[in-house]
Amino acid sequence: MNLNTLTIKEAKEGLKNKKFSSVELTKACLKQIKKHNKNLNAFLTVAEKEALEQAKKADELIVDGQDLPLLGIPIALKDLFSTKGIKTTAASNVLKDYIPEYDATVVKKLKDAGVVIIGKTNLDAWAHGSSGENSDFGPTKNPWNTEYVPGGSSSGSAVSVASDMCLASTGTDTGGSIRLPASFNNIVGLKPTYGRVSRYGIIAMASSLDSIGHFTKTVEDSALFFNITAGKDLMDATTLSNPIENFIKNLDKGIKGIKIGIPKEFITGIDKEAKVKFEESIRVLDDLGAKIVDISLPYTEYGIAAYYIIQPSEVSSNLARYDGIRFGNGRETFGSEAKRRIMLGTFTLSAGYYDAYYKKAMAVRTLIKRDFDNAFKKVDALISPVCPTPPWKLGEKINDPLKMYMSDALTVTANISGIPSLSIPAGFYSNNLPVGIQIMGKQLSESSLFQIGNAFEKQTNFRKQKPKL
Amino acid sequence: MLGYNNCMKIDVPHVAKLANLPLKPEEEKKFEKQLSEILNYVEKLKKVDTKNVETTSQATGLENVTREDEAKPSLTQEEALLNAKSQHNGFIKVKAVLEQ
Numbered sequence: 001m002n003l004n005t006l007t008i009k010e011a012k013e014g015l016k017n018k019k020f021s022s023v024e025l026t027k028a029c030l031k032q033i034k035k036h037n038k039n040l041n042a043f044l045t046v047a048e049k050e051a052l053e054q055a056k057k058a059d060e061l062i063v064d065g066q067d068l069p070l071l072g073i074p075i076a077l078k079d080l081f082s083t084k085g086i087k088t089t090a091a092s093n094v095l096k097d098y099i100p101e102y103d104a105t106v107v108k109k110l111k112d113a114g115v116v117i118i119g120k121t122n123l124d125a126w127a128h129g130s131s132g133e134n135s136d137f138g139p140t141k142n143p144w145n146t147e148y149v150p151g152g153s154s155s156g157s158a159v160s161v162a163s164d165m166c167l168a169s170t171g172t173d174t175g176g177s178i179r180l181p182a183s184f185n186n187i188v189g190l191k192p193t194y195g196r197v198s199r200y201g202i203i204a205m206a207s208s209l210d211s212i213g214h215f216t217k218t219v220e221d222s223a224l225f226f227n228i229t230a231g232k233d234l235m236d237a238t239t240l241s242n243p244i245e246n247f248i249k250n251l252d253k254g255i256k257g258i259k260i261g262i263p264k265e266f267i268t269g270i271d272k273e274a275k276v277k278f279e280e281s282i283r284v285l286d287d288l289g290a291k292i293v294d295i296s297l298p299y300t301e302y303g304i305a306a307y308y309i310i311q312p313s314e315v316s317s318n319l320a321r322y323d324g325i326r327f328g329n330g331r332e333t334f335g336s337e338a339k340r341r342i343m344l345g346t347f348t349l350s351a352g353y354y355d356a357y358y359k360k361a362m363a364v365r366t367l368i369k370r371d372f373d374n375a376f377k378k379v380d381a382l383i384s385p386v387c388p389t390p391p392w393k394l395g396e397k398i399n400d401p402l403k404m405y406m407s408d409a410l411t412v413t414a415n416i417s418g419i420p421s422l423s424i425p426a427g428f429y430s431n432n433l434p435v436g437i438q439i440m441g442k443q444l445s446e447s448s449l450f451q452i453g454n455a456f457e458k459q460t461n462f463r464k465q466k467p468k469l
Numbered sequence: 470m471l472g473y474n475n476c477m478k479i480d481v482p483h484v485a486k487l488a489n490l491p492l493k494p495e496e497e498k499k500f501e502k503q504l505s506e507i508l509n510y511v512e513k514l515k516k517v518d519t520k521n522v523e524t525t526s527q528a529t530g531l532e533n534v535t536r537e538d539e540a541k542p543s544l545t546q547e548e549a550l551l552n553a554k555s556q557h558n559g560f561i562k563v564k565a566v567l568e569q
Binding site for chain 2 (some may be wrong): 238366401
């Protein structure tokens with residue numbers, strides 16, 4: 001049995017019953033990284049020495065009888081999460097030598113929960129991208145077929161979990177950056193409610209849209225991980241003070257009678273096979289006893305247009321701080337995609353264009369949000385495909401930014417509205433690449449999403465299929 | 470009302486200057502085409518009637534979040550300077566902004 005293939009839940013049990021140690025578990029992950037990272041380029045930094053120290057410490061605590069929620073579990077962090085003493089690059093040449101002096105709140109919380117941080121993962125630089133190809137340090141490859149993109153922007157985080165280099169990883173989702181790579185890799189990805197997880201210490205992309213989430217092998221693991229990361233943080237004024245429940249509480253309740261809406265605008269015009277796959281998923285939920293309801297979200301078609309005004313506007317403001325003076329390199333070291341977004345945002349916020357672009361997009365944001373508010377009066381959750389197309393080949397869309405942006409057509413509206421969405425494995429295309437579905441709910445409804453996701457996962461077991469590396 | 474015409478063209482050198490972004494000549498050309506395409510696409514928002522629709526700048530509904538203004542432990546001067554490439558006597562050294 002390869003320890004690195006375990007889920008968090010399985011590993012916790014094994015560690016607790018002393019079937020193996022955290023050092024052994026961590027070494028199994030490090031071995032997998034050494035074997036496959038050269039080919040997949042999932043990790044930018046492997047913190048071997050620090051990881052083994054943390055694992056040793058975890059083993060001592062276990063012997064001591066301590067029971068921290070994630071004690072001794074090896075995880076990876078997207079290289080946007082500030083880690084004290086460990087290089088944090090945003091996969092950009094601007095920050096290629098930057099070593100933070102503090103931990104992001106989420107990193108601190110995870111450390112307090114006992115995790116072993118095994119390394120920092122690759123991404124589209126600054127989280128700008130849908131394919132992982134915008135990294136200044138080379139693209140990440142899809143472990144299911146290395147000629148294909150793994151999805152982005154949290155490309156390395158998704159691949160590290162899918163290829164069993166760690167048990168879970170963190171990600172950020174501003175327009176689909178967790179859900180899309182989760183669906184391209186046959187793993188579970190959570191984009192929480194906006195404000196439920198602190199953004200403090202995580203390099204900002206678009207501050208009103210950035211959601212801090214994670215990748216796991218199962219829905220239950222996703223809930224266990226969320227138990228640690230969710231909650232109010234005084235260092236992030238946009239975090240919500242709603243009480244944090246135990247997110248596994250509804251996990252095994254089943255979905256009999258639960259009303260699940262199918263937004264018709266999310267299926268119009270998508271790839272043929274994507275539609276067939278999605279219909280198969282609807283049947284599974286129907287068989288499990290859910291009540292399937294047709295829903296209309298008429299403003300969906302304006303999602304990408306609104307998003308590609310709001311997001312670059314916020315990007316241009318956030319990236320204005322990089323001047324190469326206090327830290328990092330100069331502005332000439334930004335890559336092409338960052339430059340595009342900085343200019344787009346600078347333009348849409350500039351005098352004479354602000355009303356026509358930015359203000360208009362913020363009004364459309366209201367309408368998109370209202371669509372969801374109305375839908376959740378009728379249904380408990382909505383499901384849709386994650387991506388309108390199957391995974392594409394490396395290089396296929398890289399010279400056509402607008403085409404690349406369209407890959408996010410089904411994911412951006414959740415960010416615009418601040419609602420949570422869970423991406424789960426939903427089978428495979430005829431070329432054997434994975435496909436996912438997303439389950440969306442009203443704000444703060446993560447427990448219900450885990451409940452639906454868990455029922456689907458237990459019924460289908462797609463997650464048990466692994467890429468042949 | 471300031472509107473946008475049917476074929477939006479973006480003045481890349483001007484915008485790059487506003488954004489303090491040094492560009493190479495070949496980049497200017499490439500970006501002008503790509504950014505114009507994106508701007509033409511987002512013009513579809515013009516079709517949406519947003520009369521009397523309030524704007525949404527963030528989705529939480531939170532308002533006026535404040536905290537006590539108390540001094541808390543923070544980075545030392547040494548730590549804060551750790552990543553600054555150009556330093557002098559414990560300060561960050563920058564190029565002169567004003568001319569003599």
